[in-house]
Amino acid sequence: MPRLCVIFVVLVFAATASRAAALEDNSVEVAKRLKRSPTEVAVQLSRRYGRSLKQVQYIPAVAVIGRLRLGELIGDASYREDVDKVISPFRDGVQKTIGEKPNGSDLAGHLIFGELALRTRDNKLTALTKAAADFAFDDNGEPREAAPFHNEMSDAVFMSCPLLTQAGRLTGESKYHDMAVKHLTFMQKLCLRKDGIYRHSPLDEAAWGRGNGFPALGLAWSLGDLPKDHSGRPNMLTSFQNHMAALRPHQDATGMWHQVIDHPESYPELTATCMITYSMLRGIREGWLDRPTFGSAIRKAWPAISSRIGDDGSLTGVCEGTGKQPNLQAYFDRKAINGFDDRGGAMSLLVAVELATFDAWASKDRSAQ
Numbered sequence: 001m002p003r004l005c006v007i008f009v010v011l012v013f014a015a016t017a018s019r020a021a022a023l024e025d026n027s028v029e030v031a032k033r034l035k036r037s038p039t040e041v042a043v044q045l046s047r048r049y050g051r052s053l054k055q056v057q058y059i060p061a062v063a064v065i066g067r068l069r070l071g072e073l074i075g076d077a078s079y080r081e082d083v084d085k086v087i088s089p090f091r092d093g094v095q096k097t098i099g100e101k102p103n104g105s106d107l108a109g110h111l112i113f114g115e116l117a118l119r120t121r122d123n124k125l126t127a128l129t130k131a132a133a134d135f136a137f138d139d140n141g142e143p144r145e146a147a148p149f150h151n152e153m154s155d156a157v158f159m160s161c162p163l164l165t166q167a168g169r170l171t172g173e174s175k176y177h178d179m180a181v182k183h184l185t186f187m188q189k190l191c192l193r194k195d196g197i198y199r200h201s202p203l204d205e206a207a208w209g210r211g212n213g214f215p216a217l218g219l220a221w222s223l224g225d226l227p228k229d230h231s232g233r234p235n236m237l238t239s240f241q242n243h244m245a246a247l248r249p250h251q252d253a254t255g256m257w258h259q260v261i262d263h264p265e266s267y268p269e270l271t272a273t274c275m276i277t278y279s280m281l282r283g284i285r286e287g288w289l290d291r292p293t294f295g296s297a298i299r300k301a302w303p304a305i306s307s308r309i310g311d312d313g314s315l316t317g318v319c320e321g322t323g324k325q326p327n328l329q330a331y332f333d334r335k336a337i338n339g340f341d342d343r344g345g346a347m348s349l350l351v352a353v354e355l356a357t358f359d360a361w362a363s364k365d366r367s368a369q
Contacts, residue, residue, distance in 0.1 A: 196246030213275030
C-alpha cells in the first residue's frame with residue numbers, strides 16, 4: 001500500500017477512534033448524571049447559583065428562592081442564613097432595590113422579598129414587595145391599562161402577575177389581585193395565539209420557547225397566591241390549564257421542549273423545559289392538572305433536564321437573553337449557551353427543588369391511601 005494511503009488510513013482510524021471514545025465518555029457521563037436524585041441535583045446547583053443578589057432582578061432572585069426552598073426541603077438552616085445575608089442590605093435600606101430606570105426584570109426580582117415576607121411577616125419585606133407592585137398603579141392609585149415595562153412580550157406574564165398576587169396576599173388588598181387578572185388579560189390579547197400557545201410578541205407569530213415558559217411559570221406562581229374566591233380566578237386557572245394542554249403535545253421524544261415550541265427542527269432548550277416542567281409539577285400538586293396525563297410528561301422531562309446539568313453546575317442548551325425578534329429565523333438564530341449560565345442555573349434549581357418536593361408529596365399521598 002502506498003505510504004500516503006497508509007497515512008490516510010491511520011488518520012481516519014485515529015479520528016474514528018477519537019469520536020468513539022468521546023461518545024463513550026459522554027454516555028458514561030450522562031448515565032452518571034441520570035443516577036442523581038432531584039435533591040442531589042439541586043444541592044449541586046446551589047453550590048454555584050443563588051448565592052448573591054448584586055441587583056434585584058428576576059434571574060438571581062429566582063435562584064435565591066430556589067436555595068431558600070431547598071434549605072427548607074432538606075432541613076438545613078444554613079441555606080436560610082445565607083439568604084438572609086444576601087437580602088439584608090436591601091431589607092435594611094443600605095442598597096436600593098429599584099434604580100432610576102426600572103424594568104420588568106427589576107420588578108420580578110422583588111419576588112424574593114415577598115417569598116420571605118410570607119414566611120416571616122417582616123413589614124420591611126412586605127413594603128419592598130408592595131413598592132414594586134405599586135408600579136402597576138398611577139399617581140392617584142388607579143390601575144393602569146397593564147403593568148408597566150411589558151414591552152409587548154409574553155415574558156411580562158411572569159414579570160408582573162406573581163408579584164401582584166403576592167402583594168395582594170401580603171397586604172390583603174384586593175386591588176393587587178384585580179390588577180394581576182387585568183394584566184394577564186391585556187397580555188393575552190397581545191400574545192396568546194388561537195392554538196393556545198404564546199407568540200413572543202405581536203411582531204411575529206413565533207412561539208419562542210422561554211416566551212412560553214414565562215406565562216407557564218407566571219400563572220403557576222400566581223395561582224398559589226390568588227384567593228380561591230376571587231372573581232378572576234376561574235379565568236386564570238382555565239388559562240393555565242389550556243396552556244399546559246397546548247404545550248404538552250410539543251414535548252419531543254427525549255422529553256424536551258424546543259427553542260421555538262412548535263418547530264422541532266429548532267434546538268432543545270433547557271430553560272423552557274425547566275419552566276414548563278415546574279408548572280406541570282405545581283399544577284398536579286395543587287390539583288389544577290390531571291395527574292396521569294401530565295405526570296407522564298414530567299417523567300419524560302426530568303431525565304432530559306438532568307442529563308444537561310453537570311455536577312459543577314454547567315449546563316447544556318440555554319438560549320441566550322432574547323428580546324422580541326422580527327421573524328421566525330431570528331429566533332432560530334438565537335445562540336445556545338453551553339457552560340455556566342445564571343438564567344439556566346436559576347430555572348434548573350427551581351425545577352429540581354420542585355420535583356423533589358413533588359416526590360415527597362406523592363410519597364405521603366400514596367401512604368395515606
